[in-house]
Amino acid sequence: MVTLAEVAQHAGVSASTVSYVLSGKRSISATTRQRVEQSIRELGYHPNAGARALASNRSNIIALMVPLRTDMYVPVMMEIAIAVATAARTHGYDVLLLTGEEGPDAVRRVTGSGLADAMILMDVQLEDERLPLLRGSGQPSVLIGLPADASGLTCVDLDWTATGALCVEHLAGLGHRDVAVVGEAPAVYERHTGFAERTLEGLRSRARAAGVRLLHRACEGGYDAMAVTLARILEERPGTTGFVVQNESAVEPLLALLRQQGRAVPEDVSVVAICPDQVAVQASVRLTSVAIPAQEMGRHAVEHLVAKLDGRGGDEVVLLAPELTVRASSGPAPAAS
Amino acid sequence: MVTLAEVAQHAGVSASTVSYVLSGKRSISATTRQRVEQSIRELGYHPNAGARALASNRSNIIALMVPLRTDMYVPVMMEIAIAVATAARTHGYDVLLLTGEEGPDAVRRVTGSGLADAMILMDVQLEDERLPLLRGSGQPSVLIGLPADASGLTCVDLDWTATGALCVEHLAGLGHRDVAVVGEAPAVYERHTGFAERTLEGLRSRARAAGVRLLHRACEGGYDAMAVTLARILEERPGTTGFVVQNESAVEPLLALLRQQGRAVPEDVSVVAICPDQVAVQASVRLTSVAIPAQEMGRHAVEHLVAKLDGRGGDEVVLLAPELTVRASSGPAPAAS
């Protein structure tokens, strides 16, 4: 293992000079700099992470806490995680992957040990037990998701309320008067996941304003669960002509079931999905959808975190505006029978 | 930030004693141990990761390199990543998330800086440019995936050759004589990803042995691409009654297309998928499938890595035996028309 001292000796300068070349914190003459850089290259020197962290009190690591459960949105999580890792690297940070398993303890551990300089939390609940700790620790952090009380915290999220409203607006504009919402698994609502509840809120309030009857049903996803859910929806509201689906694993089953029942999409029934674009275009019918901008959320989170670490910018809630893309799954409501 | 020295003072012992209590590397009397542990709790002490890494030359971090591209198997990747993180924690390790983006440089960086004690590589190509580096670095590592030359390396993977064989065997046993394989995206084959090529090998050799005609087509996935692929398959082999699908995003489109063409599953056509169980049971037809044991692979990788770090066990190739679960998508071949 090559050390700073060896580089210094090889270049004929002192260790501190090499350090300053590396960090740029003091001016160094061009000739010295070049000589040092040359030595670094020749020797294949890499600064030792531990020593650096100890001396500078900075680890250059960002902790990313992902949910352990894989009952929802796996590809979205993955996309965010990769976006975070990639964005972090462009700022010289590495990413430590924490699973939700340890829960709040992980926050304590990472904060206490100086393992990471900052944290990004995903899958935030409305009342999340990690938040008091985070507020108390003084550790820079960004949430992906929006808790009930965001004071003193920086959050990045899609504007789910607006997302819900947008879906209803689209369907209402096409003349649909009975709209059913196929939601996430019941467990998601039970643990008061912000995005699910907010979407519902947006759906409902816009439905009220637009005179649309709205029926919401949680759904586990998968073919069988969707079959049951659909049957119950149609029993209760036989005149349903519009569907909003916020559950990736219910989309394809729903389309299959509708087809099977002889309901044509979009002629008889319109479907709007809330899902990543990739899912929307790969479905058996190109779906009109509101995209979940996973990459953008990950990138935003990192940018804000880095800003905080650099002493720029403070707490803030960033809500990304939803965008609805019209594809082949939605059209005018059929003439009332 | 509480330090070792403060704990020592609080407990009325020397710093080294506290250190030995923590590491258990020397015997400590019960009373002293308890007093120290008490102080640690009272003060809320957490060892500083950087200092520890510097002094012990061990970071207690495992680097996990995941592919950047998300063109395949995203949920599988995520599941492996989470399994790795979880398993690593039970051994006292944290996981650093590296994306493939940096490529071989990431290996150099992590190895050189002592950021991580070991690496796990995913998405290994048959001829992977990271491998020579890894061999040279002497850094303990485990691959998830199997390169062409595994000498001097530890690898964990599903036995894809056997997986392919198993699929054909199942269909052949049911009397199918014309089997089509819907594979991964062409790019996956072009970059010589081990699992894809090995599966094909297994499919082909067993088909030959069983007298089954096999037609393989790469497929991007998604509805449109699957439609084109299916049309070409049926044009070339109109008598096809069995399908093997190794592409998550082609499964549901294929089922939809078959339905649409009036081909009943499993009466007219049998489908065997290679996918995680969760996908198989959530599909619109419960799929006969060979499971991809993501969790198990992640766990195995960590166990082997930890063994290496502890000086136990050496290089080894672990191939997990595939298991085929019969569900509702496969049945006897229809009587020849």
Add this chain to the structure above:
DNA sequence: AAATACTGTCGAAGCGCTTCGACAGCCTAT
């Protein structure tokens, strides 16, 4: 020409921990 301000470099201290050798006190075997 003297005073002042930069610029570029160095030496040394110190970050918080692990670990080695030393050693005091005690127990066991001769």
Add this chain to the structure above:
DNA sequence: ATAGGCTGTCGAAGCGCTTCGACAGTATTT
């Protein structure tokens, strides 16, 4: 009783880096 072996604890060195203050040398100002 004495040598030898354990046990439990301590002090000190050192891991590789950053950073502060010092300072020599040169440039700028008065």
